[in-house]
Amino acid sequence: MRNPIVGISLKMYQNRIDAARAFAHGIVEEVGEETKIEQFMCPGMGVIYSVAMILKESRIGLGVQNIAPTVNGALTGEFSVESLRDMRGSYAEIGHIERRTIFSETDELINQKVRVALKNDITPVLCIGEVIKTDDYAEIKDLMKKQLFLDLFQINGEEAARVILAYEPAWAVGKTSAASAVHVHQVHRLIREAVTELYDQQTAEKIRIIYGGSVSPENTPLIVSDENVDGVFVGRFGHDPKRYASIVEIVKKAKERA
Numbered sequence: 001m002r003n004p005i006v007g008i009s010l011k012m013y014q015n016r017i018d019a020a021r022a023f024a025h026g027i028v029e030e031v032g033e034e035t036k037i038e039q040f041m042c043p044g045m046g047v048i049y050s051v052a053m054i055l056k057e058s059r060i061g062l063g064v065q066n067i068a069p070t071v072n073g074a075l076t077g078e079f080s081v082e083s084l085r086d087m088r089g090s091y092a093e094i095g096h097i098e099r100r101t102i103f104s105e106t107d108e109l110i111n112q113k114v115r116v117a118l119k120n121d122i123t124p125v126l127c128i129g130e131v132i133k134t135d136d137y138a139e140i141k142d143l144m145k146k147q148l149f150l151d152l153f154q155i156n157g158e159e160a161a162r163v164i165l166a167y168e169p170a171w172a173v174g175k176t177s178a179a180s181a182v183h184v185h186q187v188h189r190l191i192r193e194a195v196t197e198l199y200d201q202q203t204a205e206k207i208r209i210i211y212g213g214s215v216s217p218e219n220t221p222l223i224v225s226d227e228n229v230d231g232v233f234v235g236r237f238g239h240d241p242k243r244y245a246s247i248v249e250i251v252k253k254a255k256e257r258a
């Protein structure tokens with residue numbers, strides 16, 4: 001049995017301390033005591049500390065949207081897992097499509113970050129997904145397997161099982177609608193197959209795969225109705241505590257039924 005999980009990223013939308021604190025207070029009030037669904041929130045870099053002070057009183061974990069590939073040293077402008085740990089954070093989003101494209105992050109760099117996270121007891125939320133929309137599922141599977149091979153290079157099965165995979169097709173991120181539930185279900189199954197082939201069945205059964213890309217309370221019920229979907233990674237359409245909380249409730253109901 002895998003624990004269902006819901007994460008939310010504020011990207012760079014709520015940069016004012018007051019706004020970010022209000023949002024964090026809002027979700028803590030709505031679903032801060034939820035025990036059945038694991039949750040994490042990734043605030044923008046400038047407001048991490050302020051949000052951390054609010055989340056620490058709740059069951060919602062603190063995450064960051066990016067970490068440096070090493071713990072400490074001459075990396076101007078980067079964010080260290082040391083700071084994250086100090087703020088009692090435990091999740092790090094790695095390899096988001098915006099970082100891969102706008103900041104030219106390579107799979108090699110992403111792999112270093114995943115390793116740094118694992119070594120420091122931080123759960124990596126590794127984002128993978130195809131860039132161009134296609135229904136050629138053999139091609140998508142090859143692509144997912146290649147990304148997993150490169151991003152999880154030299155990471156053993158036990159460590160890989162601790163990673164959360166976020167399937168985020170670039171063509172559905174920041175758009176008006178999410179990928180169809182049928183597509184998500186198909187690709188999550190293929191990702192699990194790829195993990196079996198790269199590692200083994202045990203690892204594939206343990207690893208959690210969540211979907212991200214224009215997730216909303218409206219499209220979540222169908223998306224999470226498949227056993228291979230362990231939760232969702234929410235962006236813009238959850239930037240309101242009540243809407244975010246309704247997504248958590250939907251995932252909880254769906255997984256209770258399963």
Ligand code: PGA
Nearest residue numbers: 173174212214215235236
């Ligand atoms: P979006 O972002 O829901 O705003 O598309 C999702 C993500 O980037 O994880």
